[in-house]
Structure formats: C-alpha cells, structure tokens
Amino acid sequence: MAALDNNNNLPQVLILKLPPAFALFGDQFFSSEKFQFLKAYESDLPLHQFLTTHAQSVQAILSSGAAVVTADILRLVPSVRLVVATHIGLDNIDLAECCRRGIAVTNAGNVGSEDVADTAVGLLIDVLRKISSADGFVRQGLWPLKGDYPLAFKVSGKRIGIVGLGKIGSGIAKRLEQFSCIISYNSRNKNPSVPYIFYSDLCELAANSDALIICCALTAQTHHLINKQVLSSLGKEGVVVNISRGSVIDEQELVRCLMEGEIRGAGLDVFANEPDVPEELFGLDNVVLSPHSATFTVESFKDLQQLVVGNLDAYFSNKPLLSVVALD
C-alpha cells in the first residue's frame, strides 16, 4: 500500500497508444521512481472523456511513432509541458501547437540513426542483389530444380541520390562512399561542407541516379515529394529505398511503377498506412518489404530506454533535457 500511495503522488506521464517497447519488453521498460504512467489505451473511456478526467494531473506525454499528438489532444491536457518522443521523425506530433503552448519536445536524438543508415544500405544491397528473393528460391528447394538464379545488379559504383542529407542521409552517404558509389543529394539547401553533388531539382537528381534513397522528414512540403514525375525521371533501371515516411512517396504511383516495370525495384521500410502494406507488392520479387523496423535493434532499444527515462527524470528534477528538438 505504501508503494501505491507513493505512486499516486508521482507526476503523471500520459501514454496514448501502447509503445512498441512495452509490447516487446513489458510496461517496466520506461519506468522510473520519479513519475508514473497514465495509459489512455488501457481505459474503456472514449479518449476525449479520459483526457478531460485527467486534464489537470498530466504533466508530460510519452509518444511513440504510432500515437498522434494533435492540437485537440494538447488542448484537453493544458498542464502538459513536455512531449517525450521515442522516435526520430516527429510528423505524428503537432510541433507548431507545442511551440505555441510552450511545450518542450524531445526525440530519440542520435539513438537509432546508425541503425536507420544500416537498414538503408541493407535494403539497397538486398533489392539490387535480390538477396531476399533468392533466399525464398533456395528455401523452396528450387535451386537444384531450376539452376542458377537470375542475375542481379551491381551495388558498387552505382550513382546514389540521397533525398535529405541530414544525420541519417550523411551516414548512408559515408557508408556507400566505400562501395565506390557516386553520391549526389537534394535538400532544402546546398551544404558547402560535403563533397557530394548537389541537385536543387529533384527530377534532375533522379535522372542522374541509379538509386534514390529517401531520408527526409515528412512535412507538408515533403508529402508526396517523390511523385510520378520523379519516378519517371529515375527510370526503368532505377531503384528507390525509403527509410523516412511512407507518405513522402506517392505510394499508389510507386506501386504502379513497380508493377509495370517503370522502375527496377524498391526497398521499403515505411508505408503510407502502416501496418497496412499495398497487397499488390506481396507478389513482386523486385521489392523488399520491411515492417518499419529500421531502428528496431536490441542495442538501440537499450539506448532509447536510457534516453527516454533520462529526459523524463531530468524534467521532473528540473534538470536540462537530453535531446530537445528545436521548434521553429
């Protein structure tokens, strides 16, 4: 009972949806002695009513990628002064509203960014070299029956176009330089400190690339950035790797291009309506489909645990936050 009483006095951190880390490791994963969780997803109440009930006691929100944090939600819990995200790309959070309300936001910082770069390179090699599809061929016992697997395409020396040369895009570029790849990029501004070729026009980047790797954040400006025109510029011998957000690509158009051979292939970790993946892709052997797991490693989840609990502990101890996101 003492423990329970103590808990009841702890500040409350709202969780809207079950975080992947809880599903994998249990509710203790982000626990601390400095706060307690208030789990909206365990309540039978409609969300609006649940939030109204706890309006005054909630001081922070823990948000995983799947849980949207809208202006409406923030309006219902006016005592919130902190949103701690467990991920990198914060398109699920209304950052402008956070800014307006003076709410601090933290993200996963550097945690997982190496994993995302690793995944991008893995998906690129996999789709060009047909690793997953050949694995299926061997497992079905077809090698002795059908002979050699059809030729794949070389990775080394390919012209790589990186869309969004931030921390992750730069990490991908650094890795692929050692594959003798020629790196070009498109981003809001040219970065004079990198040796890569800058294209201000995305279609021009695509036309001069064998593979486009999408690494930019999803914003109103980047929604459907990779459209029919860009895919057409990339052309029949080009592949797309997406480790940012599904909606940066016009997914319907991408599916059509893949089915009709208008591009060569795709390695996709993200989709427009996760966990739903366009079923037309399931039968294609020129795609590699990954369940938004680019940061899903044991090692990074341990780092994430420290960072998320560290941010919350810091907040409730009036210490500096560990991975604040600049809101402009």
Added chain:
Amino acid sequence: MAALDNNNNLPQVLILKLPPAFALFGDQFFSSEKFQFLKAYESDLPLHQFLTTHAQSVQAILSSGAAVVTADILRLVPSVRLVVATHIGLDNIDLAECCRRGIAVTNAGNVGSEDVADTAVGLLIDVLRKISSADGFVRQGLWPLKGDYPLAFKVSGKRIGIVGLGKIGSGIAKRLEQFSCIISYNSRNKNPSVPYIFYSDLCELAANSDALIICCALTAQTHHLINKQVLSSLGKEGVVVNISRGSVIDEQELVRCLMEGEIRGAGLDVFANEPDVPEELFGLDNVVLSPHSATFTVESFKDLQQLVVGNLDAYFSNKPLLSVVALD
C-alpha cells in the same frame, strides 16, 4: 558452308559443363572468331571416351566453377596448354597438375570481387537486421495481425573477424569500417600495411568477434577450417557469413549450431554440396540462404565476357594473357 569450314579450322576450347553464362545468355556469350567450343556436356559419349576422341585437337579448357578439372582429365587432353576459369576461387581445378604440365591458368581476376564484397556486407546486414525474414512476415500479411516484428541486432560498431584478408576480405573490411565496425582478421601471415587487429589463432579471432566473415580460398589447409571449436569460440551472440566455399566450414556442425542456438545466425552464399542445401536450414529464420550468386550481376557478367574471350583471343594470338594465376 564457308563459315562451317572456317569453324572447323579454328582451335578447339573444351567445355566440360554448361557454364552459367551460357544458361543465362546462350552459347554466343563467350564466342569469338579465333576459336570454337567443344562441348563435352552436349555429347552422349562417356566423358573419358569423348576426351580420348578429341585428345589431339583440344588446346584450351574453359572452366566454370561447377566443372572440375582433374589430373585425369588433363592426362586425356595432353595438347591443352591453357585453362581459362570464369570464376575467382579455383578449388575445382587441379592447379598442381596444371603447374606440372606447364598449363597456364587464368581466373576472373578482379571481375566480381566487388560484388562478392557487396554480397558479404549485404548478408551480414540481412542476417543481423532480419531483413529477409521480416520481408516474409510482411508478405504473409502478418504485420497488422501480429504487430511489431521482433527486435533485430545492430550492425554498426560490431566486431568483425575476417578470415582471409585478400582482395575480397580487404574490400569487406574497407566497407565495414564506415559502419564503425572494429575489424580483426586471420590469415596465413600478418599484413603490416593494414590497420586491423591480427589474430594468428582462429579461435581467438572468433572469441573476439561478433561476426566472422569467411573469405579465404578453399585448399587442403582451409577445408573445415571453421569447425566446432571455432564456432564454439564465436558463441551464442555471434554470426557467420560465408562467401568463400561451403567446405571451408564444417557444414554439419554449422547446421547443428544454428538449430540449437549455439550461434546467433548465418548468411551463406556457399554450401558443401551445391546446389543441395541442408534442408534443416529451410525453416530457420536466423539464416539467409543465397544460391552461390555473389558474383551474379549483369555488370560483372559483361566484364567477365570481355575477360574470358580476351584471355582466349590473346592465347590464340600469342599475346600476353590478361589474368594469369600464379601457380606455386
């Protein structure tokens, strides 16, 4: 008829087994005006009789990886002065006998070595990050039903043990340095010009590695080099990537370790009895199985065409060979 007469006067190049390039692109793939092919695999005669019949006219042998070139075969075609291999690792050719008979041997030289290094990195990322198995999960429509895929393991920062630091091993090391991996190696001799940690003892290398990447040639000395003791030193958290030859590993022991969780996983492009793959591996999700296709890219097959035909043309024009193998 004129063309046929001409052909009949051309020197003969023996082919024992259908090369993958012919299966994929047709018999014209390695053709030239300077020689003609004599295809043992198209004859109904037993090989011994076939070779005896053509003993005096055969001047060279074209050998793909699957066709063994034994001392017995060489004895039956004593006019042969050149063996042109279409691949890199020549364990299928009796090199000592070639040396004794003064037969020159050429291999694929640098063609395909970048591809093999790319494949090794691809298999490493794939097995650690569970890319192929997660692709199967998505394609089966399990993501919406089962939720997040189990966590994988990080690639960046891993301790990589390279077995055989030749051209391919060095290419793998160079690539993985940019993943912040710590590179160690074992080879016949320490190479003072590389910055990597040398272990003269293979078990010690394994014990200090998160992943062993096997890149050495198959010889009498390297047969079953990766045995129970080495796998046990690698341990439960270690993975094996093999892009050399299946028999460098004690395959039965590897299969047992994979099934019983004594190592974490494996990415295998090669097997002891290709195209047969141990069926116990088909149901495991901690392995990635590749049908000995590390050099199978459109780009490298084009390069190979030039090199193979170039070697044969050079030989029949008394010009220097392009990719001679040193026989000692």
